[in-house]
Amino acid sequence: MLDEGRAAEHVPHILVIDDSPEDIRSLLVSLRGQPWRLTLASDPRQGYQRALALRPDLIVLDVRMPGMDGFTLCRLLREAPATRRTPVIFLSSAGTVEERLEGLSLGGVDYVLKPFAAEEVLARIRIHLQLAWRDEVVAPVEAAPSTQDTDQVMLRAAMRFIAQNLGELPPLTEIARKVGTHDKRLSGIFREHLGTTVFAYAREVRLRKGQELLADSQLSVQDIAELVGFRSACNFTTAFRERQGLTPSQYRQQAQGESVGT
Known part of the structure; x- marks a missing residue:
């Protein structure tokens, strides 16, 4: 567990990957109002590369995106050493039981449906950051993968x-x-x-x-x-x-x- 001093020094970094940022504007505004770092990727492949390079503390991930859906991206994140343990919260309109179960079975720590209340998403992010900090040691940023x-x-x-x-x-x-x-x-x-x-x-x-x-x-x-x-x-x-x-x-x-x- 991180001690209080180290937790206070570390500013949580949230990566949001969503091909339609305008649809989650309320959440982005709320996130920018927090004492956190925020990175946005509107393309899943861009999001994957940023996740590997920046090693965020938590990823908020859409499912239905062109080129590579969120489930595919989560598979890759779970196999990459740099992001294997990074909490992933799915935030999507893909709301069937089968889709929610697939997201969780792939390693997502949470699954929130659109439309959403920004306050609820923030609360879930805080919870999963706290859970991750229990065992996580902040590692140095790695170079982009070969x-x-x-x-x-x-x-x-x-x-x-x-x-x-x-x-x-x-x-x-x-x-x-x-x-x-x-x-x-x-x-x-x-x-x-x-x-x-x-x-x-x-x-x-x-x-x-x-x-x-x-x-x-x-x-x-x-x-x-x-x-x-x-x-x-x-x-x-x-x-x-x-x-x-x-x-x-x-x-x-x-x-x-x-x-x-x-």
Whole structure:
């Protein structure tokens, strides 16, 4: 926890990322009335670069923006070392239950719907600043990331997205969009850093997850095949046997037999 002296010296820095600043004018006026530093970005990619370079104490983030939506931006912020622990408050008209849950599951600490009361948003910002200050040590500002650093962030974001969506993995273009790039660049990043294609990597993750489920659960082979994204138990069995030299049933018998014996 920061001591009172250090907390008094540090001026909180708030980054607001919204492509329509005129729609949140009341909040911006209120923020400028606080003893805080305020940075505004009206383009999500600009906001991402400013977040990495300036390392704000808290980010207020819209969802529906052109080019890169707020969910994609949050994925990248959560994978970048400079912003991994920065609180993100979503402030958006994207108000379905599914959208709110997605924002929170991606690491947002709060989700406020438009239209809003500026006083409520300020109160939530204060709360999350206080929570962040309990454990946060103020770090020096880092230089803007290199291209390789950006590639690593996108790679980690894509790997996490794949792992979380094995059962219904979307096409490559959609995976790339979810991490703020296009399919050719994402394919190049996977080839350069992992020496494989996106879907060869996904296949390997599916088989590893299937292997874990066979060893640690009583789910049927059919259920496991569906959970990890194979079209049928037959396809899963063929792929698993090619990788392990055993059928799923044989592997389970061996793995769970060893577990019981130890």
